[in-house]
Amino acid sequence: MRSFYQNWNRADKNVNEKNKQEKLSLMLIRNAELLREKKYLPERRRAIRLRRSRLTEVGQSLDYRIKTATSREEWIEAFSLAHDRYVELGYMDPDPSTMRLKIQNILPSTRVFTARYEGRAVATATLIIDSPLGLPSDAIYKKELDMLRNKGRLVSEGSSLVTAKEFKCSNIFMLLFKVVYAYAQYLQTDDICIAVNPKHARFYEDILLFEPIGELRYFPSVKDAPAILERMDLRTAHARFADIYNMEDFDCDLYTFFFTANNGDESEWGKSYPTGGLRMSLEDIRYFFVEKTDLFVGIDDDKLAYIQKCYPDYDFTRLLPPGYFSTR
Incomplete structure (x- = not known):
């Protein structure tokens, strides 16, 4: 036992x-x-x-046409859409011009893109290339942008990225950003920077792989709305997208969307985006920057000289009010 x-x-x-x-x-x-x-x-x-x-779903994009604004009517559409959405969101008071634009919109290197649906602009985005006029975010992030400039990098900024209220749930933004990204690459810029509201920062960081380079600040030009400066390093973007979006889970990955899908013939880019830039006519410059806005008021001599350099054949004494140059 x-x-x-x-x-x-x-x-x-x-x-x-x-x-x-x-x-x-x-x-x-x-x-x-x-x-x-x-x-x-x-x-x-x-x-x-x-x-x-469904950000990259092709079916959604068939009814949209992405176009570069090239005429006064198309610029008015884009600037008016930006104005109306900023007013709706509480970022600005209604302006008598009913448009929202910046002095950098005068530059031939600046591109205003629109997504069109049934003949009207329903979304817009602008890419501004750095120049002596600076970038919009210099207003509160000049130190951070200067750090990139001091490394010899050509910086660009995405601006006025808005979608009409009734289209905000579509994938229109991604289609626009694809063109913005392609244009920045075409011009061989090194960085795309965007000042975003903190509530959108996670989307830019998680999905588009931007990285924050500036702390939370408040933007005077949008009624002191909070902002975070985000940056995409275009020198490493290709490798980063390939590394992040190479898992089987990504059946609608952004690597394919941005780098291999429908990029078109690069020889055609020069026709759509000439390296000399897209110049406004003298009459358009007068309309947007003298008659409808006061963006020339207070501009310093160096910036004015650079604008004149971009339009060497334009007589700016005919454009600006009488006595403008003699009082400077």
Whole structure:
């Protein structure tokens, strides 16, 4: 009997030990799974968000036409859409011109893109290339932008990225940003910077792989709305998108969308985006910057000289009010 109980206890001990080992093994496996899930959580979050948002779904884009504004009528449409959305969002009071534009819009290198639906502009985005006129975000992030400039980098800024209220749930923004990105690459800029509201920062960082380079500040030109300066390094963007979006989960990945899908013939880019820039007529400059706005008021001599350099064949004494040059 004694031997029986000894054998029973020994067998029970062996069973318990085996159970402990199995439990330990299961725990280690589970821990490994948790670590893997934690490691790939951002990627999985991106995959889920992309699927739910249908950001790159081709079917949605068939009814939209992305176009560069090249006429006064098209610029008015874009600037008016930006104005109306900024007013609706509380970022500005209504302006008598019913348009929102910046002095950098006068530059031939600046591009205003619109997404058109059934003949009207329903979204717009502007890309501004750095110049002696500076960038809009210099108003509160000059130190951060100067750090990039001092490294010899050509910086650009995305501006006035707005979508008509009834189209805000579509993928129109991604179609516009694809063109903005392609144009920035075509001009061989090194960075795209965008000052975004903090509530949109996660989208730019998680999905578009921007990185914050400026702390939270408040933008006077949009009624002191909060902003964070985000930056996309175009020198490394290709590799980063390939690295992040190479998982099987990404059945609508942005690497394919930005780098391999429908990029078109690069020889055609020179026709659409001539390196000499897209120049406004003298009459358009007068209309937008003298008659409708006062953007020339207070501009310093160096900036004015640069604008004149961009239009060497224009007589700016005919453009600006009488006595403008003599009073400077």
